[in-house]
Amino acid sequence: MDEIAPEYDVVVLGTGLTECVLSGVLSVKGKKVLHIDRNDHYGGEAASVNIEALFKKYGNYANGEEPWKKYGRVNDWNIDLVPKLLMSNGELTNILVSTDVTRYLEFKQIAGSYVQQGNGTRATVAKVPSDAGEALRSPLMGLFEKRRAKRFLEWVGAFKEDDPASYGGLNLNVCTMKEVYDKYGLEATTRDFIGHAMALYQTDEYINQKGAAKETVQRIRLYVNSMARYGKSPYIYPLYGLGELPQGFARLSAIYGGTYMLNTTIDEITYDGSKVSGIKATMRERGDESEGMKFSTKTKKILGDPSYFPGKVQIVGHLLKAICILTHPVPNTDNSDSAQLIIPQSQVGRRNDIYIAIVSSAHNVCPKGYYIAIVSTIAEGSSNHHLELQPGFDRLGRIEEKFMGPAIPLYEPLESGMNDNIFISKSYDATSHFETTTDDVRDIYRRAEGQELVVEGLREGTNLVGEE
Amino acid sequence: MSARASTGSRPGGQGRFAQFKLVLLGESAVGKSSLVLRFVKDQFDDYRESTIGAAFLTQTIALDDHTTVKFEIWDTAGQERYKSLAPMYYRNANCAVVVYDITQASSLDKAKAWVKELQRQANENIIIALAGNKLDLVTEHPDKRVVSTVDAEAYAREAGLLFFETSAKTAENVRELFTAIARKLPLEQAGARNLRSNPRPGVDLRPEAPGTQGAGACNC
Numbered sequence: 001m002d003e004i005a006p007e008y009d010v011v012v013l014g015t016g017l018t019e020c021v022l023s024g025v026l027s028v029k030g031k032k033v034l035h036i037d038r039n040d041h042y043g044g045e046a047a048s049v050n051i052e053a054l055f056k057k058y059g060n061y062a063n064g065e066e067p068w069k070k071y072g073r074v075n076d077w078n079i080d081l082v083p084k085l086l087m088s089n090g091e092l093t094n095i096l097v098s099t100d101v102t103r104y105l106e107f108k109q110i111a112g113s114y115v116q117q118g119n120g121t122r123a124t125v126a127k128v129p130s131d132a133g134e135a136l137r138s139p140l141m142g143l144f145e146k147r148r149a150k151r152f153l154e155w156v157g158a159f160k161e162d163d164p165a166s167y168g169g170l171n172l173n174v175c176t177m178k179e180v181y182d183k184y185g186l187e188a189t190t191r192d193f194i195g196h197a198m199a200l201y202q203t204d205e206y207i208n209q210k211g212a213a214k215e216t217v218q219r220i221r222l223y224v225n226s227m228a229r230y231g232k233s234p235y236i237y238p239l240y241g242l243g244e245l246p247q248g249f250a251r252l253s254a255i256y257g258g259t260y261m262l263n264t265t266i267d268e269i270t271y272d273g274s275k276v277s278g279i280k281a282t283m284r285e286r287g288d289e290s291e292g293m294k295f296s297t298k299t300k301k302i303l304g305d306p307s308y309f310p311g312k313v314q315i316v317g318h319l320l321k322a323i324c325i326l327t328h329p330v331p332n333t334d335n336s337d338s339a340q341l342i343i344p345q346s347q348v349g350r351r352n353d354i355y356i357a358i359v360s361s362a363h364n365v366c367p368k369g370y371y372i373a374i375v376s377t378i379a380e381g382s383s384n385h386h387l388e389l390q391p392g393f394d395r396l397g398r399i400e401e402k403f404m405g406p407a408i409p410l411y412e413p414l415e416s417g418m419n420d421n422i423f424i425s426k427s428y429d430a431t432s433h434f435e436t437t438t439d440d441v442r443d444i445y446r447r448a449e450g451q452e453l454v455v456e457g458l459r460e461g462t463n464l465v466g467e468e
Numbered sequence: 469m470s471a472r473a474s475t476g477s478r479p480g481g482q483g484r485f486a487q488f489k490l491v492l493l494g495e496s497a498v499g500k501s502s503l504v505l506r507f508v509k510d511q512f513d514d515y516r517e518s519t520i521g522a523a524f525l526t527q528t529i530a531l532d533d534h535t536t537v538k539f540e541i542w543d544t545a546g547q548e549r550y551k552s553l554a555p556m557y558y559r560n561a562n563c564a565v566v567v568y569d570i571t572q573a574s575s576l577d578k579a580k581a582w583v584k585e586l587q588r589q590a591n592e593n594i595i596i597a598l599a600g601n602k603l604d605l606v607t608e609h610p611d612k613r614v615v616s617t618v619d620a621e622a623y624a625r626e627a628g629l630l631f632f633e634t635s636a637k638t639a640e641n642v643r644e645l646f647t648a649i650a651r652k653l654p655l656e657q658a659g660a661r662n663l664r665s666n667p668r669p670g671v672d673l674r675p676e677a678p679g680t681q682g683a684g685a686c687n688c
Contacts, residue, residue: 106670236671244556250547250554264566
């Protein structure tokens with residue numbers, strides 16, 4: 001076995017998406033990277049697992065039973081642990097294209113984007129209108145409201161950040177979104193689907209926040225532009241599941257010299273004064289009774305996910321999540337093979353939205369005839385979490401199998417990393433997409449490298465692909 | 469399913485064209501990258517460092533006047549060193565070259581382990597070729613050989629693998645190896661299902677091609 005180098009520029013702990021993007025980018029930029037995971041697979045919390053692994057993870061079966069056997073070949077299943085989709089015009093797509101990681105992945109559209117209006121038996125589910133024309137046809141609004149929404153969406157479409165003339169007479173830098181909605185005379189239910197199903201805010205806090213109007217407009221524009229890109233929905237999704245994303249970036253890192261070690265536990269992080277100076281670790285495969293391969297190496301920087309630094313992170317909330325296996329499309333989604341369905345909080349008397357992300361065999365994540373729906377929200381109470389997700393379950397029809405563990409703590413680092421040179425990522429939050437994940441990537445890069453991450457042009461001059 | 473394997477008429481020409489994903493496996497330093505470099509660029513570098521910087525290489529072989537096979541060759545990028553290859557690597561691989569060094573006995577054991585791993589992780593009908601590399605070293609110094617041709621060939625036959633002893637340095641048997649794989653690939657099957665089809669059925673993320681479906685017919 002080859003020797004581990006005596007020193008690395010960066011040691012990365014955990015192979016979640018955040019860590020793998022950073023590892024890939026740092027390797028491309030010429031840094032010597034050692035990338036470690038304690039698990040025997042890539043992806044950490046952002047992995048996709050097969051159905052046997054999922055049953056075993058949640059332990060929801062009796063001893064001696066093998067319930068996964070009735071679901072076909074276990075390896076035909078790639079079930080995401082994180083309920084997220086990619087915005088087709090979002091930053092992760094940009095990074096994927098800029099780094100050529102798209103070579104290893106194939107993407108498909110998510111077939112529809114839906115929103116719920118009303119509650120209980122009077123709940124209706126309808127497509128989220130994404131432009132002025134769709135607003136006019138939407139069942140979500142009455143005749144006059146449609147015209148108001150059309151005017152609003154036309155204004156959003158023409159908005160240009162660097163052209164105050166396009167601000168429509170509003171001072172977007174200081175005004176609230178409420179003032180904008182008021183100007184267009186939009187009704188509460190319209191504000192609800194615009195704010196929650198297009199701007200993708202999970203609470204109503206944004207409405208009265210001074211200066212948040214511009215960000216809201218930009219979020220709606222991201223939605224509209226992502227929608228316009230492929231047509232069916234603003235979302236795309238990698239074949240074989242989200243777990244392919246970290247693998248793709250890990251391969252990028254490896255191609256540029258990054259060293260990968262799975263099955264490796266960190267025994268000690270060593271310091272020189274307050275700053276990190278290296279690690280001691282052991283590589284041992286599961287089931288291996290031997291001592292394993294012990295090694296130590298120096299480094300001046302460590303990047304990692306919160307699970308590697310229990311003393312350096314705090315809990316900022318809890319995510320509730322239930323993975324449901326269905327044998328039919330979700331009702332009222334036009335028999336779509338995939339969809340995002342948002343239940344805005346006000347419609348069901350909550351403070352946080354409920355999200356449902358649906359994928360199926362069209363994305364090579366399960367055998368034909370099956371659908372995987374993940375219902376999620378931010379926990380508002382400390383018990384009865386099942387009831388908090390119930391409005392989501394109500395949308396699904398018959399559920400074959402439900403996997404729901406305890407509330408999942410969401411971690412953030414206590415410090416920026418300036419003091420110890422340990423730069424810790426945030427947990428994958430409750431948002432429906434990866435925009436906050438890429439924000440975190442940029443933030444960590446800025447803190448760790450002292451400069452902005454520029455991904456544009458990363459592949460130019462380093463074109464490594466064989467000539468055709 | 470083999471998503472990346474695609475077959476079709478060549479644009480503007482007759483005959484068949486098929487593209488397949490080929491993965492390389494084997495212990496570090498047995499010459500995996502060198503074999504590919506010889507096959508793709510007809511080059512050899514005595515002091516080549518461990519693999520850096522080859523996402524994947526492509527090379528086409530004309531089997532006859534009417535049939536062209538294009539290999540999309542994936543290198544391990546060093547991720548095999550600490551057994552950290554991702555499932556993505558094996559995903560939809562149509563064929564594999566498992567390499568050992570005929571002057572290192574342990575490298576054949578490793579190769580056998582990789583064959584098992586392929587049978588566990590890859591497509592059921594993957595074509596596997598076993599390549600005993602560094603033939604040039606034993607041509608001049610026969611005593612350097614530690615893995616006999618007969619033994620390796622017997623194993624290959626038993627396991628249902630194609631078998632060649634190769635030299636990336638002298639090019640001996642390199643083209644023969646890849647040609648033999650090409651001949652064994654299921655051209656007919658893929659062709660019947662998918663004439664003129666697109667190799668990438670999903671959406672194309674490149675900004676210059678908004679809304680188009682896939683990368684277009686292969687124009688190599």
